Amino acid sequence: MEKRTLHTVLSPRLLDLYSLSDGVVVVIDVFRATSTIATALSNGARAVYPVAGVEQCKQLGQKLGAITAGERNGQVIEGLLHGNSPAEYPRSFIAGKDLVLTTTNGTKLLKMALDQGAAEVITGSFVNLGSVCQYLVSSNKNVILACSGWKDRFNLEDTMFAGAVVAQIERHFHMNCDSSLMAKQQYQLHEADMKTFIRQTSHWHRLKAFGLEKDLEFCVTPGGAEVLPLYNPQNGTLNAVALG
Amino acid sequence: MEKRTLHTVLSPRLLDLYSLSDGVVVVIDVFRATSTIATALSNGARAVYPVAGVEQCKQLGQKLGAITAGERNGQVIEGLLHGNSPAEYPRSFIAGKDLVLTTTNGTKLLKMALDQGAAEVITGSFVNLGSVCQYLVSSNKNVILACSGWKDRFNLEDTMFAGAVVAQIERHFHMNCDSSLMAKQQYQLHEADMKTFIRQTSHWHRLKAFGLEKDLEFCVTPGGAEVLPLYNPQNGTLNAVALG
Numbered sequence: 384m385e386k387r388t389l390h391t392v393l394s395p396r397l398l399d400l401y402s403l404s405d406g407v408v409v410v411i412d413v414f415r416a417t418s419t420i421a422t423a424l425s426n427g428a429r430a431v432y433p434v435a436g437v438e439q440c441k442q443l444g445q446k447l448g449a450i451t452a453g454e455r456n457g458q459v460i461e462g463l464l465h466g467n468s469p470a471e472y473p474r475s476f477i478a479g480k481d482l483v484l485t486t487t488n489g490t491k492l493l494k495m496a497l498d499q500g501a502a503e504v505i506t507g508s509f510v511n512l513g514s515v516c517q518y519l520v521s522s523n524k525n526v527i528l529a530c531s532g533w534k535d536r537f538n539l540e541d542t543m544f545a546g547a548v549v550a551q552i553e554r555h556f557h558m559n560c561d562s563s564l565m566a567k568q569q570y571q572l573h574e575a576d577m578k579t580f581i582r583q584t585s586h587w588h589r590l591k592a593f594g595l596e597k598d599l600e601f602c603v604t605p606g607g608a609e610v611l612p613l614y615n616p617q618n619g620t621l622n623a624v625a626l627g
Numbered sequence: 628m629e630k631r632t633l634h635t636v637l638s639p640r641l642l643d644l645y646s647l648s649d650g651v652v653v654v655i656d657v658f659r660a661t662s663t664i665a666t667a668l669s670n671g672a673r674a675v676y677p678v679a680g681v682e683q684c685k686q687l688g689q690k691l692g693a694i695t696a697g698e699r700n701g702q703v704i705e706g707l708l709h710g711n712s713p714a715e716y717p718r719s720f721i722a723g724k725d726l727v728l729t730t731t732n733g734t735k736l737l738k739m740a741l742d743q744g745a746a747e748v749i750t751g752s753f754v755n756l757g758s759v760c761q762y763l764v765s766s767n768k769n770v771i772l773a774c775s776g777w778k779d780r781f782n783l784e785d786t787m788f789a790g791a792v793v794a795q796i797e798r799h800f801h802m803n804c805d806s807s808l809m810a811k812q813q814y815q816l817h818e819a820d821m822k823t824f825i826r827q828t829s830h831w832h833r834l835k836a837f838g839l840e841k842d843l844e845f846c847v848t849p850g851g852a853e854v855l856p857l858y859n860p861q862n863g864t865l866n867a868v869a870l871g
Contacts, residue, residue: 393781396640400780536644537637539805561783561829565813572812585805 389556391528391545391563395492396535398527403501407524409515409548410496410506412489412531413540414586415467417612418602419452420484420621421511422469425608427478430620433490437463440485449481457593460485468598469510469608488531496529497616506621509544510601510608516551517626518611526556528563539569539584540603543577546570547605577603633800635772635789635807639736640779642771647745651768653759653792654740654750656733656775657784658830659711661856662846663696664728664865665755666713669852671722674864677734681707684729693725701837704729712842713754713852732775740773741860750865753788754845754852760795761870762855770800772807783813783828784847787821790814791849821847 388406392398411417420431434440437453441462444451452465459466467486484490489506496504502524507515519526528548530541546566549558553567573580578600581587587599601607612621632650636642655661664675678684681697685706688695696709703710711730728734733750740748746768751759763770772792774785790810793802797811817824822844825831831843845851856865 393637394641397638397779397781400778534644535641537641537806537809539809542805542809559829559832561786562781564827565781565783565786565809568813568816569809572816583808585803588803 386557387555388525389549389553389558389563390526390560391530391549391566393530393537393542393562394532394535395495398495398529399499401527403496403499403527405502405525406527407503407505407519407522408496408501408527408529409519410489410493410504410529410531411508411541411544412486412492413508413544413602414590414599415469415602416484416486416489416531417506418508418510419467419469419472420506420612421508421608421610423472423477423482424612424621424623425511425610426472426474428472428480428482430481430618430622431612432481432483432620433493434483434485435491435494437485440483444483447481447483449483451483453485455487457590457595468595469601470598488533492529492531493614504614506612507544507548509547509603509605511610512544512547512605514609514611514626516548519548520552520555521627533586538586540581540586542566543570543573630801631799632769633793633797633802633807634770634804635774635793635810637774637781637786637806638776638779639739642739642773643743645771647740647743647771649746649769650771651747651749651763651766652740652745652771652773653763654733654737654748654773654775655752655785655788656730656736657752657788657846658834658843659713659846660728660730660733660775661750662752662754663711663713663716664750664856665752665852665854667716667721667726668856668865668867669755669854670716670718672716672726673723674725674862674866675856676725676727676864677737678727678729679734679738681729684727688727691725691727693727695727697729699731701834701839712839713845714842732777736773736775737858741858748858750856751788751792753791753847753849755854756788756791756849758853758855758870760792763792764796764799765871777830782830784825784830786810787814787817
């Protein structure tokens with residue numbers, strides 16, 4: 384069998400340059416949507432409903448009797464109940480519940496991947512790095528690592544997570560992709576000092592003003608919430624999938 | 628005076644996310660448009676006319692009695708006289724002449740920068756790294772390092788040139804830009820082994836099939852054609868500008 388391909392997409396604006404129809408798209412929004420999704424699901428949430436808009440979040444939450452969550456500029460959105468911090472979703476709170484989540488970048492990209500015909504969509508962050516890699520290797524599909532960035536701009540934390548995945552799985556793929564090569568090298572350059580390095584990123588400067596340092600450190604620590612969130616297009620939900 | 632800003636744009640698709648109206652946009656297309664532009668001008672070409680399309684290239688060339696040049700997939704375009712290789716423009720050939728040039732990525736990006744209201748446009752590649760840095764530091768404008776990429780995808784050679792500029796000039800600027808930080812680190816990682824490293828890039832694989840290795844090595848060697856190509860919107864030309 385010909386080797387599968389592996390690409391990294393550095394901004395949602397570049398997603399349509401890649402063929403998604405025979406691929407798994409990994410939606411990456413390290414600060415903080417995909418870290419929070421993994422955390423909620425690994426702590427027993429029944430399902431996460433990612434939605435792009437605030438009104439849709441409120442309506443769906445009411446209909447389902449679910450927890451609604453979303454922030455803009457580090458504040459819980461008026462009319463929603465919770466924020467985007469993984470720390471808000473311990474097992475004691477979230478187990479058995481549904482979560483409807485809207486975020487600035489990650490949920491938007493997830494919808495784009497679906498609209499552009501992705502065969503499969505999962506979400507990834509450092510907290511579930513191992514599960515993501517295990518799933519991608521065992522799948523029979525091409526891989527597209529899709530970074531959410533910040534309002535379509537490149538960001539380092541999403542790129543470095545893509546690089547962490549590339550470093551673990553590239554030997555199983557045919558890789559002719561400058562973005563993936565760069566991402567891997569950025570990750571390897573900072574792997575040992577991630578918590579120091581992220582203090583140089585623009586996202587850190589944006590969020591530290593809201594006192595989120597602990598949050599951000601959790602988001603770049605591998606393994607804190609090992610689970611594989613797979614999107615179910617019938618239900619519009621992300622659910623934890625058992626790995627073989 | 629408040630410090631000027633410095634940004635790196637990794638793909639033409641992302642250019643409109645940045646404010647260009649008070650900035651110098653550096654158009655970067657290392658393989659090979661902006662390397663060839665610098666080479667022709669440093670060897671005495673009177674002016675370079677960058678044009679987006681083949682027909683426009685032919686018509687303008689005829690009108691001006693200029694040399695026309697352009698390639699697609701490593702071959703001179705039918706109806707044009709020359710290719711995109713810097714090696715085709717030694718002083719003995721190009722001095723005192725006009726060159727009308729169309730390329731896949733670089734000339735397109737230059738037009739985009741103008742359409743989006745850039746205050747000033749210059750072109751840069753490793754061959755004129757020193758001149759570009761000297762000009763940017765002495766200018767009183769913000770700086771946007773704009774990578775042409777390949778058909779809107781990210782590429783490493785343009786990014787590393789942006790990184791080389793960042794490394795030299797960032798102390799004069801306020802930099803809160805993950806792209807610039809990444810570009811600088813990629814450059815510093817490979818500065819000492821550039822000729823080896825570029826063999827890993829996707830563009831190398833694309834062009835080496837056409838026997839262009841020597842060309843590509845020239846394009847990543849600093850200082851081979853020190854000149855500052857500044858776009859003149861009245862004439863539609865890039866001209867060599869004397870540096871103070």
